[in-house]
Amino acid sequence: xxxPVESLPKLQLCGQSLQSKFRVVPxxxxxxxxxxxxxxYTPPEEDxxxxxxWGKQPLQGQVKISGAKNSALVIMAGTLLCADDCRIRNVxxxxxxxxxxxxxxxxxxxxxxxxxxxxxxxxxxxxxxxPYELVSQLRASFFVIGPLLARLGVARVPLPGGCAxxxxxxxxxVRGLQAMGADVQIEHGTVHAYLKGGRxxxxxARIYLDCPSVGATETLMMAATLAEGETILENAAQEPEVVDxxxxxxxxxxxxxxxxxxxxxxxxxxxxxxxxxxxIPDRIEAGTFLVAGAITRSEISLAPVxxxxxxxxxxxxxxxxxxxxxxxxxxxxxVPGQRHVATDIKTLPYPGFPTDMQAQFMALLTLSEGNSVxxxxxxENRLRHVAELNRMGADITVKGNLAIVRGVPMLSGAPVVxxxxxxxxxxxxxGLAADGVTTIQSLQHxxxxxxxxxxxxxxxxxxxxxxxxxxxxxxxxxxxxxx
Ligand code: UD1
Numbered sequence: 001x002x003x004p005v006e007s008l009p010k011l012q013l014c015g016q017s018l019q020s021k022f023r024v025v026p027x028x029x030x031x032x033x034x035x036x037x038x039x040x041y042t043p044p045e046e047d048x049x050x051x052x053x054w055g056k057q058p059l060q061g062q063v064k065i066s067g068a069k070n071s072a073l074v075i076m077a078g079t080l081l082c083a084d085d086c087r088i089r090n091v092x093x094x095x096x097x098x099x100x101x102x103x104x105x106x107x108x109x110x111x112x113x114x115x116x117x118x119x120x121x122x123x124x125x126x127x128x129x130x131p132y133e134l135v136s137q138l139r140a141s142f143f144v145i146g147p148l149l150a151r152l153g154v155a156r157v158p159l160p161g162g163c164a165x166x167x168x169x170x171x172x173x174v175r176g177l178q179a180m181g182a183d184v185q186i187e188h189g190t191v192h193a194y195l196k197g198g199r200x201x202x203x204x205a206r207i208y209l210d211c212p213s214v215g216a217t218e219t220l221m222m223a224a225t226l227a228e229g230e231t232i233l234e235n236a237a238q239e240p241e242v243v244d245x246x247x248x249x250x251x252x253x254x255x256x257x258x259x260x261x262x263x264x265x266x267x268x269x270x271x272x273x274x275x276x277x278x279x280i281p282d283r284i285e286a287g288t289f290l291v292a293g294a295i296t297r298s299e300i301s302l303a304p305v306x307x308x309x310x311x312x313x314x315x316x317x318x319x320x321x322x323x324x325x326x327x328x329x330x331x332x333x334x335v336p337g338q339r340h341v342a343t344d345i346k347t348l349p350y351p352g353f354p355t356d357m358q359a360q361f362m363a364l365l366t367l368s369e370g371n372s373v374x375x376x377x378x379x380e381n382r383l384r385h386v387a388e389l390n391r392m393g394a395d396i397t398v399k400g401n402l403a404i405v406r407g408v409p410m411l412s413g414a415p416v417v418x419x420x421x422x423x424x425x426x427x428x429x430x431g432l433a434a435d436g437v438t439t440i441q442s443l444q445h446x447x448x449x450x451x452x453x454x455x456x457x458x459x460x461x462x463x464x465x466x467x468x469x470x471x472x473x474x475x476x477x478x479x480x481x482x483x
Contacts (some may be wrong), residue, residue: 048469051440051454053431055413059298059460063289065305066092066451067116068282071244073140074218075279076100078245079120080109080147081225082252084274089117091279092451095444099138106131107144122151129156132189136160142170143215145193146223149182150202153195159186168379172209172216179205180220180227204229204268212237212262212349218245224266225254233264239350240309244280251275283309284356285450286332288425290314291360292457293334294322295367295433300460303331312353316361319343320368342370342407347378359385359426365405366394367433374403385423388416392430392438413438421449428453432462441469 067090077100079086091097093116101111101118108126112119128148135141139160148155159170170191174184177193181203184193195202204227209216217237222245224231236242238260246259252272258264286305293300294317307314307326314324314332323337342365347355355378365372366389376382383403386396391414395406413436418424424446431438440446443466446453454464466475 047442047444049443049475050467050469051428051443051446052465052467053413053428053434053438053440054463055411055431055434055436055438057296057432057461057463059292059296059300059432059457059462061460062301062303063456063460065281065286065289065302066090067279068092068241068244069094069096069284069449070140070214070239070241071279072097073100073138074143074215074222074241074245075248075277076104076111076118076120077141077143077147077218078222078248078252079104080107080122080125080144080151081222081249081254082272082274083123083151084121084272086120086122086252086274087117087276088120088248089276089278090281091116091118092282094447094449094451096138096140096448099134100141103130103134103138103141103144106134107148125152128152128154129190130158132158139168140215142173143219143222145173145191146177146219146221149177149193149195150223150226153200155193156190157193158190170215172211172213173219176205176207176209176216176220176233177202177223179207180223180231181205201268201270202227204231204266206232206234208234209236211235214239214242214349217242217264221246221256221259221264221266222249224268225249225252225256225272226270227266227268229268231266231268233266234262236262236264237349238262240280240283240306248275248277248279251277280309281305281330283313284354284422286310287313287354287357288360288429288450289456290317290322290324290332290334291357291364291429292432292460294320294337294340295364295429297336298460299333299335301327301331301333303328305330305332307332312351313357313361316343316345316353320364340364340368342368342372342405344373344375346375349378355379355382356422358382359420359422360429362386362396362403362405363389363426363430363433366396366408366411366430368405368407370407372405372407374405376401376403382420384419385426388419388423388427389430391416392434394430410435412436415439415441418442418445421445425450425453428457428464431464432457439467 109122135158142160145157214237243260246256255267320340321338392411411434413434
């Protein structure tokens with residue numbers, strides 16, 4: 001059954017109201033039919049909304065940490081493995097989650113949101129090809145290739161392309177699927193993967209990943225759940241979101257052991273079954289709020305959190321002089337400590353210091369006494385926020401993948417441009433601590449990954465709001481990005 005595009009509910013994307021061009025996921029509304037994908041795609045107009053922050057307001061209070069974005073995205077892809085209903089709870093309301101919902105919908109899956117839960121039914125996957133317009137906007141959507149291939153024996157997913165932080169190739173995903181017996185060709189920018197020689201299932205294999213890629217580990221783990229025999233992933237990623245995905249797959253009946261170590265063993269099963277699963281709290285959102293407490297010298301309490309997921313971030317915060325207390329097993333509190341001093345940071349795969357916290361920490365180190373060296377080893381182009389922080393009075397020099405941060409006594413508010421998701425968060429943090437007003441452009445990055453960041457900060461006492469960049473009139477933040 002086809003719906004005309006005009007009849008679809010409005011979709012809130014990038015702070016603008018767009019007409020959804022794919023099957024949408026309205027609040028409390030069942031979606032049961034497959035929509036056709038329109039032939040023409042009109043990119044959203046450039047959004048002129050800015051976020052204005054009046055700095056130096058003391059913060060205080062409690063923050064509720066949302067579900068992990070990166071778990072939600074890959075677990076949504078993982079629902080393709082199962083022909084029964086799946087419920088995923090604690091799913092954050094984010095633009096990226098909406099986009100993943102649209103991709104599932106374009107493949108023929110029904111997705112229905114009730115509050116923070118998604119109900120997904122992938123019993124009828126009517127399409128093996130993910131639409132380029134959506135995949136190009138959300139790199140994580142490439143991860144559908146593993147479950148699609150495992151379930152249908154064929155998958156066609158456009159190459160996601162580079163993004164603001166680097167080229168981000170998918171060679172490890174492709175080579176792993178080939179090792180499992182898939183024929184994988186790249187034609188006209190699309191990865192075509194098929195089962196060879198009339199086979200019904202992928203074959204278990206021993207796969208060594210050249211680097212512990214989170215996405216490749218997840219793609220191959222999902223593919224292996226339905227393969228024939230045993231798959232061993234060596235040098236696998238150990239991130240908590242990989243473990244969360246493994247737990248979700250196990251809850252559907254998959255046989256996986258070793259997730260959270262560098263060797264994951266998956267014994268394939270013929271089919272997976274329905275489940276009801278709640279995803280872990282977002283360690284990067286929690287880390288961002290800890291830095292908000294540190295940079296504004298405020299007392300902030302966060303829950304729910306899994307403190308061990310934040311071990312590297314907590315250790316670094318303590319090493320600069322911040323005080324952090326674990327008040328309960330799932331609650332952390334940061335209190336204003338002594339003066340902050342410099343420290344060096346090197347981003348690494350988990351359990352090392354996360355690249356997704358590098359920009360936020362850099363904002364904090366700009367105001368810490370002494371010289372800090374930040375080494376970004378995971379992505380090749382993830383220091384673009386340096387120029388923007390320097391506009392606010394920071395003293396940072398970049399040499400290749402190193403940033404040398406010389407602590408300054410104060411930052412001053414300035415107009416700045418957000419260059420990627422975590423860079424946006426860093427600018428918000430810098431704005432909270434800066435003297436005067438900071439105006440941030442390109443808010444679409446922020447909306448991808450932080451659920452109600454402005455509302456949560458306002459609840460702590462921050463003064464910030466959205467304004468029309470052209471008329472300077474105040475505008476309401478999107479209360480929800482649910483599609
Ligand atoms: C995931 C996270 C992202 C985080 C990153 C590293 C999601 C949706 N995103 O991204 O927030 O910053 O992990 O913790 O979970 N690489 C290759 N070939 C490949 C795959 C990766 O060379 O086939 C390289 C990448 O270019 C990068 C490094 O491996 O330099 C790590 O990337 P990866 O761990 O795959 O990141 P993502 O899964 O894309």
